[in-house]
Amino acid sequence: MNIQPIGGGVCAPQGFAAGGIHCGIRKNKTKRDLALIYSKTPCAVACTYTQNKVKGAPITVTMQNVADDTAKAIICNSGNANTCNANGIEIATQMCELTGKALGIAPADVVVASTGVIGQPLSIEPIAQGMQQLVQSLSTQGSSDACEGIMTTDTFKKEFAISFTVDGVPCKMGAIAKGSGMIHPNMATMLAFVTTDVAIVPALLQKAVWSVVSDTFNMVSVDGDTSTNDMFTCLANGEANNPVISSADSTAYQEFCAALYHICTLVSKNIAKDGEGATKLLECTVTGASDKAIAKKVAKSVICSSLFKAAMFGSDANWGRVLCAIGYTDAEFDITKVDVSFASQAGSIAVCKNGAGMEFSEDKAKQILTQDTIQITIDMNDGAGSATAWGCDLTYDYVKINGDYRT
Amino acid sequence: MNIQPIGGGVCAPQGFAAGGIHCGIRKNKTKRDLALIYSKTPCAVACTYTQNKVKGAPITVTMQNVADDTAKAIICNSGNANTCNANGIEIATQMCELTGKALGIAPADVVVASTGVIGQPLSIEPIAQGMQQLVQSLSTQGSSDACEGIMTTDTFKKEFAISFTVDGVPCKMGAIAKGSGMIHPNMATMLAFVTTDVAIVPALLQKAVWSVVSDTFNMVSVDGDTSTNDMFTCLANGEANNPVISSADSTAYQEFCAALYHICTLVSKNIAKDGEGATKLLECTVTGASDKAIAKKVAKSVICSSLFKAAMFGSDANWGRVLCAIGYTDAEFDITKVDVSFASQAGSIAVCKNGAGMEFSEDKAKQILTQDTIQITIDMNDGAGSATAWGCDLTYDYVKINGDYRT
Known part of the structure; x- marks a missing residue:
């Protein structure tokens, strides 16, 4: 494994440019609200989408365009x-047409995504008026x-890039994402866009995306x-000139998956850390x-428990809530074998052995x-x-942010 | 239907007495912490329990005692x-023995329940010392x-009683319950105890309990x-002297189920209303x-959505979050047919038609x-x-209460 962090985000891989502007969808003129990523070289593309039966119009249009x-x-x-919105498909289609025209490419080569309030008609005007400026803003x-441009209530940018090798050839991968609220990906993810210059056949790119997303964003x-509106898209333009990855049994495919797993884990952790109102990242590992x-x-049940999340906000070692959340997991296991410990950079402490409490120092806990950053380890x-x-x-600020999101 | 509200709680039905004292399990001497319900006449008993794989020791002991x-x-x-707790079964068994001895009945005729912090050993001492006083406190x-005696973070008592007739014979039913937090019953319920003087065979009592609980507490x-530690127990001592209900096809059984449904709905609504930190009862009806x-x-998905709950705290008509929660329900339906409206004693307002937003007055909303009390109606x-x-x-106070529950 030779994965190294680098700068540049989605523009780190060869051949990708990106840009973002304020076009006027948002009232706040200091906040960018429109983003574009572009590769002149055609890319293999793989997406996963929300499993919510209510799907944003951009998802329907993207599904057609990446077919x-x-x-x-x-x-x-x-x-x-x-x-x-009644005219959602029409607007999403127009977004692709405007983008295609401005870039001189087919509208069907455009992936479209939107994030923000549900159920308020989206005007095409600011997007149409801003498109030329957006394309001019494209740069490495x-x-x-x-x-x-894609952030909502996020408090910091989720932007990462790595270098690695495939068959000995230097390759790069970059990612940007938005997280914060309405975050509980189900076989899909929040918005995350990954670029890479790796050459890989589309079927294997899709296979890698499904496999990695289920262990990262879906956790x-x-x-x-x-x-x-959850959507994860990976564009691979092949400009690294590695021998095209075309077998799932190859070392090259494993190298690619390891890189994709690495960057998706980075993004996932940072989306959790910047959850709406969050003060702490919870990392629950089950062995x-x-x-x-x-x-x-089991791991997901614990990090989803409102009671446990509130206890963590209060720095309260209420391990009974961990056991409770393990207990209502829809799975078969023997609760009397379960051990639990908490850890952070301040040390670690065992709190439960064989499903029953242990004596521990409340001060140390x-x-x-x-x-x-708190690690919860469950054996x-x-x-x-x-x-x-x-x-x-789960914090006061989560309630505050979401008690009046629209106004 | 001839169901009327009356006073008396679990002592309203003929032949039941109850009492509650402070014995010293809690540090706060003004808070009762031990409760007893008693019928000299043997009762048919039906229970449902939590489906959590971590089960409180009292549940295991009660299961044996009501066999x-x-x-x-x-x-x-x-x-x-x-x-x-390693000695949980032992303590729960001792609670039954102490109760049986003090009342002069078999320990196997005692249902035992506990509620409070998980994973801290329960001392039998205060219970043993208080038992005589508890039995002396029994009264109608x-x-x-x-x-x-059974309340935790509840802010008001959930105590109800009704009169009704079975085969023309006047009967009564009473209930007490504790709710507040860790409330998401799964084929069972929080703590709720119902008494009735109806004569009914145990198998039908159990059938009625399962049927009614799935439409009330489990919603x-x-x-x-x-x-x-969820537990619902219904004791029926037969002192109303109605002809014993012994057929599920009888009018008498329907009359009994209607009464049980009525009182369980009352308790359920009040448990929701008094949820930890809650300022509003949400009642979601799907037709x-x-x-x-x-x-x-669908109804349960909507009332479980943290985002929708926070929007209701902020009185924000963010119906998109209702659609979102409907959309991730694990069920098949056509979202483009769905209508949504909000109502309360201040009026009602339609916000979504055929899965898309409608124009509405934000002021009226x-x-x-x-x-x-907010009704959410989904057609x-x-x-x-x-x-x-x-x-x-979902409110600031939920976070406050649960950020530091143990200390």
Whole structure:
């Protein structure tokens, strides 16, 4: 493994440019609300989408546009989800047409995404008026502006890039994402766009995306609400000139998956850390489960518990709520074998052994739990299955942000 | 139907006495922490329990004691759940022995329950020392004291009684319950104890309990966390002297079920209303679903959404979050047929038609949503299935209460 962090976000890979502007969808003129990612070289494209039956119009349009497995651009606005609107499909289609025309590419080579309020009609006017400026803003330094353009209540940018090798050839991968609220991806994710210059056939790109997303984005929850607009898109333009990855049994495919897993884990952790109102990242690792599926269910059940999340906000070592959340997981296991411990940079402490409480120092527990990243480790002592899930604490600010989101 | 509200709680039915004292499980001497309900006449008994795999020790002991379908007493403490403790079964068994001895009945005729913190050993000392005083406190006016004895973070007592007729014979039914937090019953309920003087064979009592609980307590959620100690118990001592109900096809059985449904709905609504930190009762009614199971899933999905609950706290008519929660329900339906409206004593307002937003007055919506009971009505326009679920808003106080529950 030779994965190294680098700068540049989605523009780090060869051949990608990006940009972001304020076009007027949002009233706040200091907030960018329209983002574009572009590769002149045609890209293999793989997407996963929300499993919510209410799907944003952009998702329907994107599904059609990527049916041929190729794309060259991603257009995304924030401030309006373009969902549950009578003219949603029409608007999303127009966004692709405007983007295609401005870039001189086919509208069917455009991936379209929207995020923001549900059920308020999205006007095409500001997008049409801003398109020329957006295309002019495209540059290899534009990842950060694009990242700002897709943010909603996020408090910091989720932008990452890595270098790695495939068959010995240097390759790069970049990502931008928006998270914060309505975050409980189900076989899909919040908005995340990954670019890479790796050469890979579309079928394997899709396979890698499904596999990695299920272990990363789908293991994140901020509030248990699966959004209507979740979308993960990976564009691979092949400009690294590695021998095209075309076999799932190849070392090259494993190298690619490892890189994709690395960057998706980074994004996932940061989305959890920046959950609406969050003060702490919760990282729950389950080991010793009888299989991986059970480990995943248990880890996710714990990071989704409102009671446990509130306890973590209060730095209260209320491990009974961990046991409670393990207990209502829809899976078979023996609760009397379960051990639980808490850890952070301030140390670690065992709190439960064989499903029953242990004596521990409340002072030490408090010290551990007042840090900003908390590891919850659960050993099921029942096999070799393991998994990690990421969440955040439940705070006053979550209630504040969501008590009056629209106005 | 001839159901009338009356006073007296669990002591309203003939032959029941109750009492509650402070014995010392809690530090706060002004808070009762031990409750007893008693019928000299043997009762048919039916229970449902939490489906959480972590089960409180009292549940295990009660399951054994009611295996013969009869009971005479219920002993319940608050302040400690007696769950995830190495000696839990031993303590719960001793609670039954002490109660049996003091009442002069078999320990196997005692139902035992506990509620409070998980994972802290429960000392038998205060219970043993207080038992004589508890039995002396038994009276036909003692329902209210017993109700206080089982409360945790509840802010008001859930105590109800009704009169009704079975085969023309006057009968009564009473209930006490505790709710507040860790409330998301799954085929069971929080703590609720119902007494009745109806004569009914145990098998039908159990059938009625399962049927009614699935439409009432199991349709309540405060925070999505299914407790380890949920228990619903109904004692029927037959002192009303109605002809014993022994057929599920009889009018008498229907009359009994209607009464049980009535009192369980009352308790359920009040548990939701008094959810931890809640300022509003949310009542979500789904009509026009293709079947009842889908109606139930949709109603419960909406009242469980953290985002929707926070919007209700802020009196924000953010109906997009209702559509989002409907959309991630695990059921088949056509979202483009769905209509949504909000109502309260200040009026009603339609906000969504055929899955898309409608123009509506934000001022009027605000007026409706600032009331303390909000009806959310969802018409699926897809059949005749209907269901109602009850929840509450998500508030700063929920976070406050649960950020530091143990200390």
